Amino acid sequence: MAKETGRKLIAQNKRARYDYHILDTYECGLVLTGTEVKSLRQGRASLADGFAQLDGGEVWLHNVHIPEYAQGTWTNHSARRKRKLLLHRAEIDKLIGKTQTAGLTLVPLALYFVDGRAKVEVALARGKREFDKRQTLREKQDRREAERVMSSARRRQRQ
Secondary structure, three states: OOOOOOEEEEEEOHHHHHHEEEEEEEEEEEOOOHHHHHHHHOOOOEOOOOEEEEEOOEEEEEOOEOOOOOOOOOOOOOOOOOEEEEOOHHHHHHHHHHHOOOOEEEEEEEEEEEOOEEEEEEEEEEEOOHHHHHHHHHHHHHHHHHHHHHHHHHHHHHO
8 A cells, every 4th residue: 555645635724714803823643543534634623612621731622513434433532522633842832822811712724644644723813802803805806906907907918
């Protein structure tokens, strides 16, 4: 069997970038059971309600939905169990210090395989307020409009 190389995306939390200001990102390993890995290899997972939490000097991932493996037997996992994240001690200590600050939380952004190993990208984030979300949408629309005008101007210039 050939060894996997590169990055294969399984799930992405697009809503997190809309709801939070991303301050810092960390790539973490995951402690998984065999049926969880098989289910992930089928490309099935959801980060929609997920969050990470520091507990006893360890980082845990909560509410990430990895569905049960279809061919699994009594060894199958529960879909929303909490999973341990693997980080270096220095990174955990840094996160403990930063999450003590009011308003900061840990949010999963993406779940993927890197060279055959499951990884999750976790972000240290601060929640956006309603006007921040409207401003982000307005900036995105302005950027699209500017690109549309520039591309039409280039088309006219070529003719």
